[in-house]
Structure formats: structure tokens, C-alpha cells
Amino acid sequence: MKWLAAILSGLLLALPAAAADYAALPGGSFPSVLPADGKAAPAQIAPFALRTEPVTNGEFLAFTLKHPEWRRDRIAGVFADGDYLSHWASADSLGGSISAAQPVTRVSWFAAEAFCESEHARLPTWYEWEYAAAADSHRADARQDPAWRERVLRWYGRPSNVPLPDVGGSPDVHGVRDLNGLVWEWVDDFNALLVGSDSRDQDGADKFKFCGAGAISMREKENYATLMRVAILSSLKAPNTTTNLGFRCARSK
Secondary structure: OHHHHHHHHHHHHHOOOOOOOEEEEOOEEEOOOOOOOOOOOOEEEOOEEEEOOOOEHHHHHHHHHHOHHHOOOOOOHHHOOOOOOOOOOEOOEOOOOOOOOOEOOOOOHHHHHHHHHHOOOEOOOHHHHHHHHOOOOOOOOOOOOHHHHHHHHHHHOOOOOOOOOOOOOOOOOOOOOOOOOOOEEOOOOHHHOOOOOOHHHHOOOOOOOOHHHHHHHOOOOOOHHHHHHHHHHHOOOOOOOOOOEEOOOEEEO
């Protein structure tokens, strides 16, 4: 019966993938933890659309089958480190211990960006991601609520070696799920989060390049969970992969 299962699996993978859901977000003026001018100016975010859920193992497997250059046994070393998709059973199979509905992890920035391009999308910017992640089920910005901050921060204390749950948490006010409490997520400009856009803004000390010094200029310092995201993302390189780093895509309006 193994041959029959293989045929059925192949037929399922050959079926057109269901279109991903994207939610429209209005954008606007947003007080980011990283001021737009390095001092106090809010970020100005244009309206955009965001994938309602992180990309899953099943979706990324279908992508690699259609674009085999992104398989783990074919990807160029410059685009991913040695742990890229290493938790899958093989280059073209998830295996029995991996759920197709779990968020895909151990993917590089390059691979995440390529997937988004295949959906005629892109990775969200940090400001877009932070703006979306500030919401809860009934508020667009819940960051001043101590209970919200505690709930988000609680996830950061959980062990990272336990199996990830499937995507599909409760939607926020925008209809977006799992921005907090499931995985870290790549953003397009991850490598510029703690670097000033103009070296003259850095007082000759590269103060934005290092977490400790950069934090001096951050706002919302009580929002420790978001500051941790900034620190982690800014420490990465584009080929890096980790066990709890996934992604979702965005589209400009």
C-alpha cells in the first residue's frame, strides 16, 4: 500500500495551492520602539496587507517542490546555513514528526523572501510588523495594557525545544493570527534595525549598532518583549536559520 500512499501524496501536492489570506491594515502614525528619527518621531506607515498566518511547513514544502533551487539539498550555501530545513525528514518530505500545519522554521531570510515573491508579495518591514503585532482582539494598539505585555512576555520564557503548535490562534482586531506567542518572524529590514540611516546621527560612536547602546534611544522601554525581538533580529545574518524563526508575507496597497 506504500505505492498507493505515494501516488496519493503526489496527486495532492500537484493540486493548485489555496490562495493565502491577507488582511488589510490601515497604517498611519505609529510610535515605534525605534523612533523614525532616532529620537522621538513616530513611524509613518502606509496602508498594507499582511498574511493572516505564518507560512506553514506544508506551504513551504509545496514551494520547494515547485522551485527546487530552494530545496535543502540544492540551495546555494550563500543563501542558507547548514541547518536550513534540517528538521524535515528529507529534502522533499516532512516526515511523521512534522505537522504540515506548523509554522515553517529554520528558513533563511533569502528563502523567506523568495517564497513571498512567489506569492507576489514581500517580507514586511519592521514598522509594519511591529504595528500589526501591537494589536489584540479588540484594540489596534494594546501595548499600554500591562496584561497584554505580560501575556506576550510569558511566551519568551517557554522552552524552545518543544514541538510548535499548529498555526491558527485567535485573530486580532485586524484578523491576523499568531503574531505573538508562536515563532519569531523575519522582517525585510532586519539588518538595519539598530543602524542609523545617517552616520551623522550616531555621534561618532556607532551607538545604534549594538543592543546595549542602541537601547538608549529606544522608546517604549517597558515593552520588553518587542525590544527582545529587535535585539534578536538585529543579531542575525541573512543566511541564518533557527529552530523558532519563521515568517509571513506582506503586500503594499
